[in-house]
Amino acid sequence: MDELKDRSIHHTTIKICDDLRNSNQYQNLYEDIQKLVSTSSVRLDDFKSTLLRAMQETGLEADLRNKIYRWVKTKKKESNPYDAFFRKAQIHWDKRIHKSLNSMSSELGISLAKSRGNSEKEELLSKWNELSNFETDIHKYRPVYAPKDFLEVLLALKGPSKERDCHKWEFAQLPLKVKNLSELRNVYVEISRGDQILNSNSLSNNNQNFAIFEAERVALGEKILAKNYAPLAQEYLKRGCPKGLRARLWTLLLGAEVKSPQINYFETLKHNVLHYDLMIDKLIIKDINLTASNDDQYFVFEDVLYQVMLCFSRDSEILKQLPNQPAFMQVVLKGRPNTTENTLVFPPSGVIPFHGFTMYAAPFCYLFNNSTELYFVFRAFYLRYWHRLHRVCASSQGIVALCLQFEKLLQCYEPSLWNHFKKCRIHPLRVVIKWIMRAFSGHLPPEQLLALWDSILAYDSLEIVPLLAVVIVVFRKDNLMKVNTLANIEAVLADLSSIAVVPLLQMALMKDGTA
Amino acid sequence: MKISFCTDLDKSVVVANCEKRGWLQVGPEDDWNVYWAGTQTCRSLFSVDSGYRMNDNQIINHFPNHYEISRKDLLVKNIKRYRRDLEKEGNIMAERGDSKYLHLDFIPVTFVLPADYNMFVEEYRKAPQSTWIMKPCGRSQGSGIFLINKLSKLKRWSRESKTPFQQQLTKESYVISKYIDNPLLIGGKKFDLRLYVLVTSFRPLKAYQFKLGFCRFCTVKYDSSVAELDNMYVHLTNVSVQKHGGEYNSLHGGKMSVQNLRLYLESTRGKQVTEKLFDQISWLIIHSLKAIAPVISTDRHCFECYGYDIIIDNKLKPWLIEVNASPSLTSTTANDRILKHKLLDNIFNIVVPPTGTPDVRWNKIPLPEALGDFELLIDEDLVSLNENGESGFSRNNSKWK
Structure with a gap:
């Protein structure tokens, strides 16, 4: 038994070493260690222990530990017997999206990909910091799909066991296991216990106790940053994050530090944007136009978002790192012979934005002044979480499971409200799908939203998103029961500016009884 | 007692708020308790000629000479006087360092034109590279404002406005302030x-x-x-x-x-x-x-x-x-x-x-x-x-x- 265990640790170690060696951060780490070895603090006669001590002293050890911690996170794999079923559904959906892109391209008479002319390249470069002034005609473009279209796709999933002719109304037929309230209470222990949490609700935090608590949290947070230890950062976030430390703590936790390789990488992405004119760019610009530009919380940051979202579309690392690599299109550059070097994956990231996609990045504008730093934190979030919110998969973190979780919680704890929706023939998910798909971005005010995202990182789970959706719906129950049309229901739930995330979650998880 | 209000601004936000409180809208000639007035109305109400005397249950939304703060030239004048007075008292708040006030340096350097023209030129010469902003004292919403970065531009402006400075005194005066050219x-x-x-x-x-x-x-x-x-x-x-x-x-x-x-x-x-x-x-x-x-x-x-x-x-x-x-x-x-x-x-x-009733005797x-x-x-x-x-x-x- 022990031998078996030893062997499996041995295998894991080999795997970690291999992956580390192949990662693009390896070169840096290796060079840093080489430099260290050449200093007087590492001695040849006692190489191993002096090197280890020197690594501890210079912080390289923490760095290495963080890398392994993050590696474990990305490898956390769960398999579901129905993986193949969901994968098929996603491939089918991808094909539909690609088809619609192709028909948009032929309808508008615009090629999917071509090289940019020199004058356009120069114009784009000179306006790089004010891309809102880059004139491009986008009025004919429409978002490829919206959250409600995606919901139709999800509702049409019949389930792998085809015995029943399911009515298109519930997710319950899907064989996914989701947590009930008491299981959620066990996960979100700190919230259910009613621990004091720094809930960053600036308007009501004037009392003395709060100031003391905040000062304590800041001191502790600074300590963790000094230690540079990612697992501690995750644990720390469970009790809320002081605003002034959030950017640094998130960066540490996600391993999104920007050093010269990242700066160069971002430059390459920019270069790629300048070089190629992809139809996807128009869709991105359109999406920013429809969302951030019209939003009083984000319009100021519109130019940063153009940079970040355009570069994101060119980032082929994303396609490589996504689990269950999505189906992707290959496109030949317009006017070039059909050879491999003229062929590119379209778009290089493999991600085709839906209406509101920009909102995955927008809130980070409050944390970073520098678009490169913003980019890498946003990308890390996308790779860890956001991609699961717009793709069909069996993961307990995927949109299907999250929708199912919303549905079950509502059915279980507010059956009367559920029945009311049913009587009105309105699926409750119809009104909350956009919250869930965008992890509430653009719906909650930024301060509350960032607090919610703190908890996503702290518990490394998206389950808090449908939970909050249920809580808000239940919180507005009285008003919902009075209305019975989709428009009126949406009106009751339209304004979330008064929602305080942490107190509301506490209310739901701390409540005694029913569970 | 039924509270009545009066307003000569046709703003829904005023009327809606008063009505929400159950107040009754009346005309300016009637008995009102709360008057949400324009500045003109308020000034004429308080003027000696109007002969209007308010009773203890009436309140109004302006002070008679609010222009002491809202006119750009008077605001500057009052702040300058305030700083001088504190300095005379030897108050620590009026402490200076490097000729500037350390704690009361919260308005950009400003002069009233044409009255302080010479003082302005003196200040201007200290840093001839800087940009200044001209604003008419009595106007609002950004009208009549322009930037200058050369003394000659100011001279040209004064030539071009039909009357020379001295005669303009009675008409429209301007304030000229150091432009904050490093805004966040x-x-x-x-x-x-x-x-x-x-x-x-x-x-x-x-x-x-x-x-x-x-x-x-x-x-x-x-x-x-x-x-x-x-x-x-x-x-x-x-x-x-x-x-x-x-x-x-x-x-x-x-x-x-x-x-x-x-x-x-x-x-x-x-x-x-x-x-x-x-x-x-x-x-x-x-x-x-x-x-x-x-x-x-x-x-x-x-x-x-x-x-x-x-x-x-x-x-x-x-x-x-x-x-x-x-x-x-x-x-x-x-x-x-x-x-x-x-x-x-x-x-x-x-x-x-x-109590819900306006009352000037209240603390x-x-x-x-x-x-x-x-x-x-x-x-x-x-x-x-x-x-x-x-x-x-x-x-x-x-x-x-």
Whole structure:
């Protein structure tokens, strides 16, 4: 038994070493260690222990530990017997999206990909910091799909066991296991216990106790940053994050530090944007136009978002790192012979934005002044979480499971409200799908939203998103029961500016009884 | 007793708020308890010729000579006098370092033209590279404003306006201020802050600051180059100016809330500097009010809500640009409507005593729960109570003494 265990640790170690060696951060780490070895603090006669001590002293050890911690996170794999079923559904959906892109391209008479002319390249470069002034005609473009279209796709999933002719109304037929309230209470222990949490609700935090608590949290947070230890950062976030430390703590936790390789990488992405004119760019610009530009919380940051979202579309690392690599299109550059070097994956990231996609990045504008730093934190979030919110998969973190979780919680704890929706023939998910798909971005005010995202990182789970959706719906129950049309229901739930995330979650998880 | 109100502004936010309280709308000739008036109306009501005498149950939303703070030239004059007076007293607040006031340096260097022309030229010569901004004293909403970076341009302007300086004196005077050419930019754009301050009495001073202000952004990227000197979309944040720009967006109106500004600053620059900035803003509001307190003809029937325009520079220092005695109550966006509705609601909660009937004999100390989104800036009654050791119920007054 022990031998078996030893062997499996041995295998894991080999795997970690291999992956580390192949990662693009390896070169840096290796060079840093080489430099260290050449200093007087590492001695040849006692190489191993002096090197280890020197690594501890210079912080390289923490760095290495963080890398392994993050590696474990990305490898956390769960398999579901129905993986193949969901994968098929996603491939089918991808094909539909690609088809619609192709028909948009032929309808508008615009090629999917071509090289940019020199004058356009120069114009784009000179306006790089004010891309809102880059004139491009986008009025004919429409978002490829919206959250409600995606919901139709999800509702049409019949389930792998085809015995029943399911009515298109519930997710319950899907064989996914989701947590009930008491299981959620066990996960979100700190919230259910009613621990004091720094809930960053600036308007009501004037009392003395709060100031003391905040000062304590800041001191502790600074300590963790000094230690540079990612697992501690995750644990720390469970009790809320002081605003002034959030950017640094998130960066540490996600391993999104920007050093010269990242700066160069971002430059390459920019270069790629300048070089190629992809139809996807128009869709991105359109999406920013429809969302951030019209939003009083984000319009100021519109130019940063153009940079970040355009570069994101060119980032082929994303396609490589996504689990269950999505189906992707290959496109030949317009006017070039059909050879491999003229062929590119379209778009290089493999991600085709839906209406509101920009909102995955927008809130980070409050944390970073520098678009490169913003980019890498946003990308890390996308790779860890956001991609699961717009793709069909069996993961307990995927949109299907999250929708199912919303549905079950509502059915279980507010059956009367559920029945009311049913009587009105309105699926409750119809009104909350956009919250869930965008992890509430653009719906909650930024301060509350960032607090919610703190908890996503702290518990490394998206389950808090449908939970909050249920809580808000239940919180507005009285008003919902009075209305019975989709428009009126949406009106009751339209304004979330008064929602305080942490107190509301506490209310739901701390409540005694029913569970 | 049925409360009646009167207003000569056709603003739905005023009428809606009064009606919500069950107040009855009446005409100016009738018996009213609360008058939400334009500044003109208010001035004529208080003028000797009108012969109008208010009774104890009447209140009105302006002080008779509010222009002591809202006229650009008078504000500057009053602040300069206030600093001189403190200096004479040997007050530590008027301490100077490097010829500048250390604690009271919150308005850009300003002169009134044509009266202070020679003083201006003297100052101008100290730094001939700098940009100055010309504003007509009596106008608002950004009209008549322009930037100059050469003395010759000012001379040309005075030649071109038909009458020479000396004769113009009686017509329109201007203030010329050092232009804040290093404003804090967010997303590359310049903005200013619009904050609301309610004063219920000047002697003793009782003032409240509204927590829900907003930032007004220029629609175009900031550019301090000479070529853009005449492009007012770059330099002026006034909604009335920006509205005419091609880039104006009517959904957000170029406005971002002060809470979000605070979130952004705290997240990107840290808590300490952000708190210091907001403390300095409260500081400058209090001292601007103290500066005009001696010259305001204080009247127990009056209260006034001021719109403070503040620019923050890239070192996070706030500068008082001007004070408006009748800030716009027009709503340009949905959020604007919510904000202005709350503003009016909270104002009435503070100026009307707990009995619900306006009464000038009331000590004007509202209950803490009546403040809503207002925060107490200063109440000299409470300060003196504290000094006598009688009570400790003011929160952070001591800071402002």
